[in-house]
Amino acid sequence: MAADLLSIASSGARAAKAALDVTAxxxxxxxxxxxxxxxxxxxxxxxxxxGSSPTSINLAGVRVTGVVRNADSFRQSEVRRTxxxxxxxxxxxxxxxxxxxxxxxxxxxxxxxxxxGALQQLxxxxxxxxxxxxxxxxxxxxxxxxxxxxxxxxxxxxxxxFEAQDGVDNIxxxxxxxxxxxxxxxxxxxxxxxxxxxxxxxxxxxxxxxxKVGISTSFGTNGVVSVKLGNASGPALVTGGxxxxxxxxxxxxxxxxxxxxxTAVTLSSGALAGKNQxxxxxxxxxxxxxxxxxxxxxxxxxxxxxxxxxxxxxxQPLFSGTSAADIAMIATGSSALATAPAxxxxxxxxxxxxxxxxxxxxxxxxxxxxxxxxxxxxxxVAGRSVTRDALTSVASTAKIALQTQAGVDLDHEAxxxxxxxxxxxxxxRVMQVASDIFDSILSIR
Numbered sequence: 001m002a003a004d005l006l007s008i009a010s011s012g013a014r015a016a017k018a019a020l021d022v023t024a025x026x027x028x029x030x031x032x033x034x035x036x037x038x039x040x041x042x043x044x045x046x047x048x049x050x051g052s053s054p055t056s057i058n059l060a061g062v063r064v065t066g067v068v069r070n071a072d073s074f075r076q077s078e079v080r081r082t083x084x085x086x087x088x089x090x091x092x093x094x095x096x097x098x099x100x101x102x103x104x105x106x107x108x109x110x111x112x113x114x115x116x117g118a119l120q121q122l123x124x125x126x127x128x129x130x131x132x133x134x135x136x137x138x139x140x141x142x143x144x145x146x147x148x149x150x151x152x153x154x155x156x157x158x159x160x161x162f163e164a165q166d167g168v169d170n171i172x173x174x175x176x177x178x179x180x181x182x183x184x185x186x187x188x189x190x191x192x193x194x195x196x197x198x199x200x201x202x203x204x205x206x207x208x209x210x211x212k213v214g215i216s217t218s219f220g221t222n223g224v225v226s227v228k229l230g231n232a233s234g235p236a237l238v239t240g241g242x243x244x245x246x247x248x249x250x251x252x253x254x255x256x257x258x259x260x261x262x263t264a265v266t267l268s269s270g271a272l273a274g275k276n277q278x279x280x281x282x283x284x285x286x287x288x289x290x291x292x293x294x295x296x297x298x299x300x301x302x303x304x305x306x307x308x309x310x311x312x313x314x315x316q317p318l319f320s321g322t323s324a325a326d327i328a329m330i331a332t333g334s335s336a337l338a339t340a341p342a343x344x345x346x347x348x349x350x351x352x353x354x355x356x357x358x359x360x361x362x363x364x365x366x367x368x369x370x371x372x373x374x375x376x377x378x379x380x381v382a383g384r385s386v387t388r389d390a391l392t393s394v395a396s397t398a399k400i401a402l403q404t405q406a407g408v409d410l411d412h413e414a415x416x417x418x419x420x421x422x423x424x425x426x427x428x429r430v431m432q433v434a435s436d437i438f439d440s441i442l443s444i445r
Contacts, residue, residue, distance in 0.1 A: 003439070011061030015042050015159075016424035018064045023416045030408040034204035035406045038196055041065045051287070069196050074191040075402040076203060077084045077217070079347035079395070080210035081269075086395040088274035089388035095160055095278020096384060098375045099285055102152035108289075109374060111145040112296070112367045114138045115122075117327050119358055123341065126351040132334035139300075139318060140329040144295050150324040153286050157254045157279065162273045164256060167212050168248050174209045175243035182224045183241040199223050209237075213246075214269030230268060246391065248272075252281040268423065281311030281380065288373050290323035297321055297362045305336030312346035314338075356376065 019040045029035040029127050045063040076174035118138040122131045162188035181202045188195040202225055209215055209227065215237065216228045225239040229246075237260060244261045251257065256276045258265050267273040297319040315338025321327035331337075341356075 006431055006434035008059060008061035008412050009427045009434060011045055011063060012317065012427035013424055013431065015062045015064050016427055017042065019420040020424060022067060023413050023420060026408045027417070028318050029412050030410055030413075034200055034207070036196075036200055036203070036406045037069060037070045037409070039068050041068045054197070064169065067196050069406075070198055071199070071406050072402065075398065075405060076206075078398045079402050082216065082271040082391070082395040082398045083207070084210045084214040085269040086388070086391040086431055087389045088214075088269045088277070091271040091274025092281075092297070093274075093278045093384045093388045095156070095275060095382065096377065096381045097280060098156045098159070099153065099278070099282050100374075100381055102156050103149050103285065103289065103377065106145055106149040106152060106421055108149045109367065109370045110144040112292075113137070115142045116361055116367060118352065119361070122337075123351055123354060123358075123431065125349075126339040126354055127336075128351055129334055131203075132310070132337050132339075134317075135337060136329070136334050137317075138329065139331075140370050142296070143319060143327045144328050146289070146324040149289060150286070153282060153289070154325075157282055160275050160279050161250055161256075162280070163253065164248060164272055164279075167272045167275070168246055169257075170244070171209065171212050171237075171246045174205050174212075174236050174397040175246065177244040178202065178205050178209070178225065178227065178238045178239045182238070182365065185222045185224050186241075188222065190201055195223065210270065212270050213267055213272050227239070229260060229265050235263055235265055245400060253298065254279045254281055254287075260345050282375075285373065286324075286375060288369070290325075291375070292369050293327045294322050295364045295369070296361075296366050297327055299364045301355035301365075303360055304338045305343060308340050308342055309338050310335035310347060312344065312348070312422070315341070337431060 014057070021041075022038050022040050027039050040063050041064070044067050115138040116433045118131070118135040122128070122135050125131060174227060183200055185195065185198050185202070188198055202223060206217060206225065206227070214230055216227075216230065216232045216234060218226045218232070220226065224240060225238065226236065228234040228236050228239070235244070246258070246260055247262075248256050248258050256272075256279060258267055258272070267276065272382065298417055301317040301320055303316055307315045309315055316331065318331045318334060318336065320330045338353075339354040341349045341353045344350050376431070
């Protein structure tokens with residue numbers, strides 16, 4: 001009996017020590033990113049019963065069956081899904097805010113209004129050199145402001161493309177690392193501490209990957225994960241120990257297309273999808289800005305061609321270019337303004353051609369178009385910000401739910417520390433009792 005008592009107590013001490021080690025590890029990693037709380041799994045160690053004595057006592061102690069990660073695969077999947085949606089919305093809003101700043105802060109709308117205002121003032125005296133010079137200066141400012149707005153959009157586009165390429169590089173790096181973790185998982189012992197660490201690493205990599213691009217996962221034996229882009233029918237990004245190559249290419253307008261091992265794929269969530277949506281919006285904004293610049297050039301130069309300048313010469317173009325990037329004031333002096341109709345003498349005070357220019361600008365309404373462009377961008381930012389905030393809230397709720405279940409609660413671990421310490425001490429006390437009983441038996445004569 002003493003021998004059985006000793007072995008039972010010894011197994012209890014081993015189990016309590018293992019539980020203490022795991023508890024201490026949980027406490028040490030309470031702040032570690034991606035760490036999942038662990039616990040020791042135990043089961044009764046039953047001795048072989050004798051068939052002829054079915055009523056005999058069958059006691060043999062306890063054994064440690066492994067280390068268990070307190071992870072919920074459904075909650076982890078929800079964190080990845082909601083996080084990918086929130087990352088897409090956040091990347092899109094950030095891009096739209098940069099687009100808004102690029103157009104609005106350059107003062108493009110004000111420059112058009114100032115140019116039209118200078119033309120209105122010139123109507124009072126079309127031969128006044130200072131008023132004519134003001135028109136030329138405002139025209140030059142208009143062209144330069146549109147140039148700056150175009151350059152600012154270029155900077156936003158380049159920044160988004162750089163971030164997108166960095167995201168693609170990170171996706172390939174994470175995929176490669178996931179494949180290595182898969183290979184190591186195939187060699188790890190079931191329910192071991194090493195396997196738990198690898199599973200933590202696997203889940204952390206999956207979380208990082210889902211922030212970049214929406215993914216679908218499936219898990220095999222030993223925790224090996226297969227990753228597909230988008231849903232379960234999407235192209236495989238990681239299969240066992242083999243990662244695929246994810247790539248992107250940019251079109252002339254800056255929009256992106258993606259591929260996995262050369263096969264085209266469409267992204268619907270993740271930061272990369274958000275950046276591509278922002279680039280698409282930027283392309284639209286640039287097209288509208290270029291159209292405004294082209295309209296200004298066409299309207300002004302057409303009016304110039306229909307009149308004569310202050311010297312009585314046929315009017316020449318004031319602007320060159322076909323877009324916001326290349327619009328420029330090419331007239332060199334205020335006398336180049338063709339305010340009088342064709343056939344008028346030099347220094348004519350007839351401002352009918354100037355009036356025709358104003359009428360044409362009113363019809364084309366570049367200021368109204370610019371105002372609409374700014375309004376559309378601002379509305380998009382406001383609307384998408386509401387969506388982003390809602391998705392971020394949903395993602396935060398999912399993370400809290402996972403953290404509650406899988407995170408380390410120091411108060412709970414402190415209770416476990418005391419409980420397992422007492423269990424270890426109790427097992428030690430039982431071993432002492434077993435030793436005393438054995439000594440007593442030996443001392444009997």
